[in-house]
Amino acid sequence: MEKTPIVNKFLEFLDGRFPDAKCELTHKNLYELAISTILSAQCTDEMVNKITPSLFQQYPDFFSLSNADIEHLKQIIKPTGFYNNKAKSILSLAKVVVENYKGELPLEMEILVKLPGIGRKTANVILSEYGTPSGIVVDTHVARVSKRLGLTTYDDPIKIEKDLISLIPEDRWGKISHQIIHFGRQICKARKPECSNCEMRDFCSYYKQQ
DNA sequence: CTCCCGATAT
């Protein structure tokens, strides 16, 4: 992937339009962000934020969560979808973190991705917020926007992340995902993208294809 | 690759 004017235009656009984009999952600490991020798979942040206050009031840390009844967890998180898998994931995660890491998540990519329910995307979210970003979060929005703009040709999030890493300065890795996600939610939407309002359209391969 | 899955917008 070669550096093109579109990258500079995109970075400039994101800073102008989304200067203070941040994580939309409400959380008070590393524990809450990790659980919220797992629950956010194939579900809106808004829905996650609706159910987490009750969840975190009853289970404020990995210690209490590790002793939870799985059927009770399923009941609380049901509106987020995939609730059988997610309940199993967060309960298993809590048990492992309590047994092996004294109830505190280790902030290392190699360890995080081996923990139950945590893949590269969730690990990148955690490290971007509470550690040192070792990459760029590629979720459904970042993948879609990157493809439309021609920043990558791949579907595989790992390959998309490699392309983005080669194009984007390291000091922006943490924030740019939030900026792209805001852009993806408001303008470059999956269903009905607002190309007529988009300042990137003259640089966009998806728009040219329309 | 398939499966998991409820809520919302179109």
Add this chain to the structure above:
DNA sequence: ATATCAGGAG
């Protein structure tokens, strides 16, 4: 009715 939403495990 169907596509989509801060994915991960088997």
